[in-house]
Amino acid sequence: MCAQEGNPQRETEFVQKIQPLLKKYCYECHGEVSPQADLILTKYQTGQQVLEGRKVWLHAVQMLRDNEMPPDRGEKPSSAKPERGLLVDWLTAALASNDCRGAPEPGRVTLRRMTRYEYRNSVRDLTMIDYEPAKDFPADDTGYGFDNIGDVLSLPPILLEKYLAAAEEIAAKAIVGEGPTKPVA
C-alpha cells in the first residue's frame, strides 16, 4: 500500500487517537517554542505528514519502545496503560507502509569482481590459456557460506598487483608474434 494514496482510516485514527496522546505526552517539550533536541513534533498535523517525516518518527518509535520518551520528568504513557502500545502500534503500522513518492529506489548493485576460480575459467575460455598462477591470488572471502558474493568480494591492493602481473603473463602467452618481419631486398 502506497503512502501517496493516502489512507482515510489512518488519518482519522491520527486525529482521534494519536494526536491527543502526542499533545499529552510530547508537545510540552517538542513544541514550537524552544523545542528539546530541536525536535518539533507539533508540525506533524496529519498521518501523511508523519509518513513524510519517517526518519524522525522511526526514531521516536524506538524511543517509545525503549521507554526513553517521554523522559522521566514528563508524564509517561506507562507500558501498563494502553497508550504507549497504541502510539507504538499506530506508528509502526503507518511507517511500515510503502512510500511511493518519487521514482522507485531499488538501491545499488555492487560492482563485483570474479573469484579466483571464475578468473581462471574466464581466462581459459577467452584465451585457451590455463592460467595456474590464479591460485596465487589471495583466498576469496566467504559470506553466508559462499565465496562469490559481490558484496563480500573486496579488492585488496595485493590482488590488484597480482591482476597486473597476471595480465602481462597471460598476454605474453596468448599473443605469439613471430618477431618483426625483415625487409625484403
Ligand code: HEC
Ligand atoms: C520533559 C520533556 C520531554 C518530553 C515530554 C518528551 N521529550 Fe523527547 N526529548 C527530550 C529531550 C531533553 C531530548 C534530547 C535528549 C535525549 O535524546 O534524551 C529528547 C529527544 C527526543 C528524540 C530524539 C531527537 C533527536 O534528534 O535525537 C525523539 C525522537 C523524541 N524526543 C521524541 C519524543 C516523543 C515521541 C515524545 C512523546 C511521547 C517525547 N519525545 C516527549 C525531552 C522530552
